[in-house]
Amino acid sequence: MTEWLERHIPKMVLAPSFIAILVFVYGFIAWTAWVSLTRSRLLPKYEIEGIIQYERLFASPRFDTAMMNLFIFGTLFIIISMVLGLLIAILLDQKIRTEGVLRTIYLYPMALSMIVTGTAWKWIMNPGLGIEKMVRDWGFENFSFDWVIDPDMAIYAVVIAGVWQASGFVMALFLAGLRSVDGEIIKAAQVDGIPSWRIYSAIIIPSMAPIFLSAFIVLAHLAIKSFDLVIALTGGGPGYATDLPATYMYAMAFSRGDIGQAASSAMVMMAVVFAIIVPYLYSELRVKHD
Amino acid sequence: MKKSVFAAVSAIAVTCAMPAMAEPQAEVLHWWTSGGEAKSVAVLQKEFADNGGTWTDMPVAGGGGDAAMTALRARVLSGNAPTAVQLKGPAIQEWYEEGVLADISAVAEAEGWADVLPASIAGHMKCEGTWCAAPVNVHRVDWIWANADVLEANGIAMPTTWDEFNAAADKLAAAGITPLAHGGQAWQDATVFEAVALGILGADGFKKAFVDLDMDTLKSDKMVAVFDQMRKMRGYVDDNFSGRDWNLATAMVMNGEAAFQIMGDWAKGEFLAAGKAPGEDFLCASVPGDGFLYNVDSFAMFNVDGDDKKAGQDLLSKLIVGQNFQKVFNLNKGSIPARVDVALDDFDSCAHLSAKDMSESSDNGSLLPSYAHGMALRGAQSGAITDVVTAHFNSDMSSADAVNQLADAVANSM
DSSP: OHHHHHHHHHHHHHHHHHHHHIIIIIIHHHHHHHHTTBOOSSSOOOOBOOSHHHHHHHHOHHHHHHHHHHHHHHHHHHHHHHHHHHHHHHHHTTTOTTHHHHHHHHHGGGGSOHHHHHHHHHHHHOTTTSHHHHHHHTTOTTOOOOGGGOTTTHHHHHHHHHHHHHHHHHHHHHHHHHHHSOHHHHHHHHHTTOOHHHIIIIIITGGGHHHHHHHHHHHHHHHHTOOHHHHHHTTTOSTTTTOOHHHHHHIIIIISOOHHHHHHHHHHHHHHHHHHHHHHHHHHHHHHHO | OHHHHHHHHHHHHHHHHTTSOOOOEEEEEEOOOSHHHHHHHHHHHHHHHHTTOEEEEEEOOSGGGHHHHHHHHHHHHTTOOOSEEEEOTHHHHHHHHTTOBOOOHHHHHHHTHHHHSOHHHHHHTEETTEEOEEEOOBEEOOEEEEEHHHHHHTTOOOOSSHHHHHHHHHHHHHTTOEEEEOOBSHHHHHHHHHHHHHHHHHHHHHHHHHTSOOHHHHTSHHHHHHHHHHHHHHHTBOTTOBTOOHHHHHHHHHTTSEEEEEOOTHHHHHHHHTTOOBTTTEEEEEOSSSOEEEEOOEEEEBOOOSHHHHHHHHHHHHHHHSHHHHHHHHHHHSSBOSSTTSOOTTSOHHHHHHHHHHHHHHHHTOEEEOTTTTSSSOHHHHHHHHHHHHHHHTSOOOHHHHHHHHHHHHHHHO
């Protein structure tokens, strides 16, 4: 009896959460996939009509803009956050005196919600209130910084706010990585008279590959599901110039009563996430088999 | 013990219910939660209670009704719809097609709604011939508001054609005043767009384009002219308009920073709240062109079980269209009564103008639903049009491109 319990208790304990995930994650993914193949409008309908919603989706210039924005925002957000984060981490790694305080300052933006970040940056970048007005008041009448209201540049304004929020967190990840490198190897390199930039580029950074991967995965999913930042910063505007797939999906599902479109855009978003996550899982699992 | 108490209570309930009608119950889902609006709802709530009803308030704020619609969807899907829901325009018929709306024709016929409501507004309240919703008010959307002092100082009269408007705006811009106060939000862009479209396309053209979605009209040269005028309007807006709320734009007109604003008559509430007098401090006129674009708030009645709730629905419908409520509510809200036989003595001059234009345009067929406020088209179609309008307004897209995109977007949204 006790043996039977020992064998089965772990399964019984795990079963509720397993069932919950099966239903509420995978079940609803399947539901969304189903609905994306129907002509659902205000309420979901279940008669399958084929890929009409996907045809509409890819014919929509607004969704084109949203995907393009995701690409621009995602790429710049991930690259700049990583580069900045690594740079700050290396600088903080120089055994400076006030590291504890500085680290907290850099990490602090992560404690704010994206809504706060977005609202604050909306005011900072507003030409009539923020940086542009301040510099002009200093006497530089021709200074212009109006990205947030320029449809071609507004998505870069979103990148600025996103990077400000996330780079401190990336710094913390990298700092932990830098500290975990074996001190003996570094000392040996120093004894050999190797300059410190070479120590970083040839020894420390290559040995941090797993950290890069984790940072990339965290930033990538932040970028893809980005919603609150855009809503607070630009509201998707000017026009729909800063729409992302997530805001597109929200608009279709909740303001336009077009659930079919919302479901199909959600499926496309999921495909993008899979395109990133699957290679990651693959590499993780492969390492374990070695 | 428990059982006998229950039996006793239900026995009392039955005996009480027997002689009289079931006590009217209503659960009302709405998103009138801001100051003046909440006050307006309280009027209805009180009247309902005075007539022996029990009102369960279900206010859901946020997103201009989006949050309320999400709540409604959840309630309907779980088979527990509210008694009455603030709904408007084709959304009423959309919900009717889902098979969840109730029939209130009995009340409507007893109260003679058909005789007191303008025909085109009554049309929105009917679902395949039966009455399924009760109108609360009529907002006029195609208003142009102006700062009286600014116009006087620059020697400008209220424009009656778009050419006059352009001339006045150029003059104001030269004098260093922002001609048009505007907020760069998609629905505000759409509000200006439909006002311009009504002026340039005329009432017939507007109806063909934004009610019937006639492709020839949507692609016509006149539509190109509408976008040309929109490009001019963009030039009359200050640089800092992006994302500005409509009431801040109204404030710009109020304090003389800007001369005009094109906005529905909820803007009047802002002027009045700031202690400005119509005709003296600020002027109201319909935008250049003939016609009247309305935005009618209404309550749709949902299918519910139980005599008490059905009685609540009937009482609520009767009160909503009743003369007293129509008057008190609209005095609070800044709109005008939907029924034409309400005495307007207590209303201001802008409301008088609105009421006069409504009955005139109703007679000559130019009383039209506002597309920008979801009265003319369903969400998917009006949203598709708004996407093009706002993309054009916020970029350097040519008018010809905009017209092509408009036709494509409408076709794609079907």
